[in-house]
Amino acid sequence: MTKKNIMPVVVLVVICVIVAGILAVVNLITAPIIEKAEEQKVYDSFRVVLDGDFESAEVHAGAPKTVTALYKVTEDGSLKGHVVTLKTKGYAGDISITVGIDAEGKVTKAIVTNESESHGKSGMKNYTDRFTGANADMIASVETFTGATVSSSAIKGAIIDAVNFITGSTVEAPDTEGGEEETPETLPKTDDEIKAIGADMLEYAVELEDVYLYKAPSALKRLYSAGEQGYLAYIVVPGAYVPVATEAVVHLNRECEIVDVNLLSWIVGHDVTPGNWADSFDGTDKNTVGDVELVTGATGTSSDFRAALESSVSFIESNVERTEKSVLKYAAQLVPGAKEFEPVQLPEDAGSTLKLLYKPVGAPGYVAYVVTSTQYTDKETEALVYINTRYEVVDINLLTWTVGHGVEPGDFADGFIGKDADEISEVEIVTSATTTSENLKTAVSDALRAVGKDRTPMIVGIVIAAIAVVAATAAIIISKKRRAVK
Numbered sequence: 001m002t003k004k005n006i007m008p009v010v011v012l013v014v015i016c017v018i019v020a021g022i023l024a025v026v027n028l029i030t031a032p033i034i035e036k037a038e039e040q041k042v043y044d045s046f047r048v049v050l051d052g053d054f055e056s057a058e059v060h061a062g063a064p065k066t067v068t069a070l071y072k073v074t075e076d077g078s079l080k081g082h083v084v085t086l087k088t089k090g091y092a093g094d095i096s097i098t099v100g101i102d103a104e105g106k107v108t109k110a111i112v113t114n115e116s117e118s119h120g121k122s123g124m125k126n127y128t129d130r131f132t133g134a135n136a137d138m139i140a141s142v143e144t145f146t147g148a149t150v151s152s153s154a155i156k157g158a159i160i161d162a163v164n165f166i167t168g169s170t171v172e173a174p175d176t177e178g179g180e181e182e183t184p185e186t187l188p189k190t191d192d193e194i195k196a197i198g199a200d201m202l203e204y205a206v207e208l209e210d211v212y213l214y215k216a217p218s219a220l221k222r223l224y225s226a227g228e229q230g231y232l233a234y235i236v237v238p239g240a241y242v243p244v245a246t247e248a249v250v251h252l253n254r255e256c257e258i259v260d261v262n263l264l265s266w267i268v269g270h271d272v273t274p275g276n277w278a279d280s281f282d283g284t285d286k287n288t289v290g291d292v293e294l295v296t297g298a299t300g301t302s303s304d305f306r307a308a309l310e311s312s313v314s315f316i317e318s319n320v321e322r323t324e325k326s327v328l329k330y331a332a333q334l335v336p337g338a339k340e341f342e343p344v345q346l347p348e349d350a351g352s353t354l355k356l357l358y359k360p361v362g363a364p365g366y367v368a369y370v371v372t373s374t375q376y377t378d379k380e381t382e383a384l385v386y387i388n389t390r391y392e393v394v395d396i397n398l399l400t401w402t403v404g405h406g407v408e409p410g411d412f413a414d415g416f417i418g419k420d421a422d423e424i425s426e427v428e429i430v431t432s433a434t435t436t437s438e439n440l441k442t443a444v445s446d447a448l449r450a451v452g453k454d455r456t457p458m459i460v461g462i463v464i465a466a467i468a469v470v471a472a473t474a475a476i477i478i479s480k481k482r483r484a485v486k
Contacts (some may be wrong), residue, residue, distance in 0.1 A: 049100030064161035136169035198232035219308035256317035353443035368447035
């Protein structure tokens with residue numbers, strides 16, 4: 001272990017300690033503020049569910065375990081009802097509820113004051129409104145909603161506890177123990193179902209291969225390779241405004257352009273059918289999918305799906321193997337004067353990092369496509385390198401670059417410009433990403449040397465041609481001298 005290797009680790013540890021200390025201090029300052037704000041939110045909820053004068057009442061030992069506090073509500077000295085605060089266990093965490101119950105035992109209103117469920121507060125609000133006006137005889141008939149069975153059952157059970165506690169009734173609460181939440185976060189379709197749906201979307205039958213997803217967007221649940229037909233992506237987006245997810249199977253070609261979007265579940269109303277909107281994505285890619293117009297009256301749902309689709313397409317293009325067509329698309333951006341690109345056969349000893357080599361038509365030099373391994377992730381580093389006739393780097397485009405530490409692709413790539421194979425070693429490596437940056441330096445150096453080897457036959461040809469010209473010229477001169485002597 002050298003000082004060069006140890007110092008980055010020491011610096012990183014010191015930074016982590018400092019950050020942890022700062023977070024601890026911030027938590028000490030903000031925790032009481034947050035707690036006070038949460039308490040105020042609960043107090044504010046009292047007047048929403050049942051307004052009047054509030055007086056704290058004792059919660060006796062036999063009260064349901066969901067009851068956390070009880071308040072008697074009066075108006076002009078007369079009992080108006082009670083407010084009960086509750087806490088119950090949902091699917092993703094605790095749910096806090098405030099319930100108002102009038103003097104006749106009817107629920108005046110129930111609201112959720114705190115929760116962390118996947119379907120959002122809007123879904124909670126819509127559900128708790130179902131209890132308004134319900135008494136002990138009616139409350140059991142309030143249905144839970146599909147897509148959040150455990151969460152809604154927990155809310156219903158807590159409200160029943162409140163009504164039983166105030167009225168002395170014995171309505172049986174729903175059993176939530178061991179239940180499975182049908183949340184939008186789960187995968188509604190099995191692997192076989194997704195493949196069957198995807199197969200119907202393809203031009204011809206092909207065996208689908210699973211693509212390993214590493215650090216993919218949360219909405220991208222499954223990805224399959226369909227060979228020359230591209231990819232099939234299974235996307236699930238939790239419903240922010242309704243307790244139902246939007247799910248779709250998306251067909252992308254090898255250039256990661258959307259061919260077709262099959263919306264399997266889609267609840268927006270407004271006379272917009274899945275096909276009307278989904279067809280708008282056909283032909284778009286990661287740069288244009290965000291231009292698809294949202295659905296009027298369902299901007300939240302359509303915006304969430306569009307954003308999920310955009311991030312998924314970007315992820316797929318950056319992480320799956322590139323086709324020659326997509327490489328040439330970026331090569332054209334790197335060499336604007338090139339009319340087309342002629343493939344060059346790679347030397348046998350070119351090395352494994354050099355994948356493709358082209359000669360631009362209408363512009364001097366070469367374009368090399370290199371792929372190297374990274375240090376800490378499964379994501380490879382890809383780059384296109386434009387090389388001039390002096391075997392120097394003219395420009396470099398890092399297509400994928402994962403190192404973090406605030407180092408942008410251009411910050412590192414610009415260091416290669418103007419350097420030849422021997423000078424590449426002078427490019428500074430990225431601290432805390434030494435292996436990743438060293439691997440790229442080696443790949444670029446190997447590409448420069450490969451270009452030099454590709455030029456060797458041409459140079460030899462030029463030398464031979466020059467010798468031939470000299471020899472022919474000499475023969476003509478000698479022949480003329482002989483004639484002159486005669």
